[in-house]
Amino acid sequence: MAANLAGIAQALDRDVTGLTIVILDRPRHDGLIRDVRAAGARVKLIGDGDVIASLSAAALKCLGGEIQGRFRPRNDGERARLDALGVSVDRVYRTTDLAPGQHLVFSATGITDCDLVRGVKFFKHGARTHTVSMGYRSRVVRFSDAVHLLGDGARVTIQI
Numbered sequence: 001m002a003a004n005l006a007g008i009a010q011a012l013d014r015d016v017t018g019l020t021i022v023i024l025d026r027p028r029h030d031g032l033i034r035d036v037r038a039a040g041a042r043v044k045l046i047g048d049g050d051v052i053a054s055l056s057a058a059a060l061k062c063l064g065g066e067i068q069g070r071f072r073p074r075n076d077g078e079r080a081r082l083d084a085l086g087v088s089v090d091r092v093y094r095t096t097d098l099a100p101g102q103h104l105v106f107s108a109t110g111i112t113d114c115d116l117v118r119g120v121k122f123f124k125h126g127a128r129t130h131t132v133s134m135g136y137r138s139r140v141v142r143f144s145d146a147v148h149l150l151g152d153g154a155r156v157t158i159q160i
Contacts, residue, residue, distance in 0.1 A: 001035035008066070016040040024048075057098035059106040062134040063141070067095050104136035117143070125151025 002016075009016045017040045023029050025045040036043050060067050071089050073079040082089060109131040110117035117130040131144040 001032070002039040005036065005039045005041050012064070017042075020044055022046055056106065057095045058101075058104045058136070059108075059134065061095050061099045061104060062106055062136045062139075065095070067098065068092055102137060105133070106135075107131060107133040125149060 005016050005019060005021075009019055012019075019041040020043070021036045021041050022044045023033055023036070023046070025047050033043055033045070057067050059065075070092055071082055071087055073082055073089065079089070108117065109129050110119045112119040117132050119130075121128045126147060126149045129146050129148065131146065132141065133144065134141040
């Protein structure tokens with residue numbers, strides 16, 4: 001693990017202590033979590049349905065990040081579905097497997113607060129939203145703050 005993290009850090013021109021590794025919070029990952037921390041990287045534990053972890057391979061590719069994962073079916077039904085789709089449980093899927101294009105754009109608007117964007121804040125006759133947008137080729141990440149006026153016939157969106 002330490003060698004892998006050192007290679008990632010070198011490729012990103014930073015120290016291992018500058019890496020944050022996102023790991024699904026499961027007992028089966030306890031050893032992995034210990035190894036990552038022992039190597040000096042930070043760990044962000046996530047649970048099922050954690051939206052920030054679902055940023056997708058496209059977003060990670062836009063940010064110069066990497067995702068690696070394998071399918072681990074919980075039962076025979078899930079294994080049969082994977083087999084029918086031609087998905088291997090032995091293969092490690094990487095960012096380029098999941099987002100192979102060169103013309104990628106990613107955008108997400110927060111519904112609830114998370115590490116990346118704030119959630120929707122409602123007020124009388126409107127709401128305020130926060131969005132992140134990024135492009136792979138442009139190498140630009142934009143954060144937008146919008147006020148949506150929704151009262152009595154008003155259907156106006158103001159970009160701040």
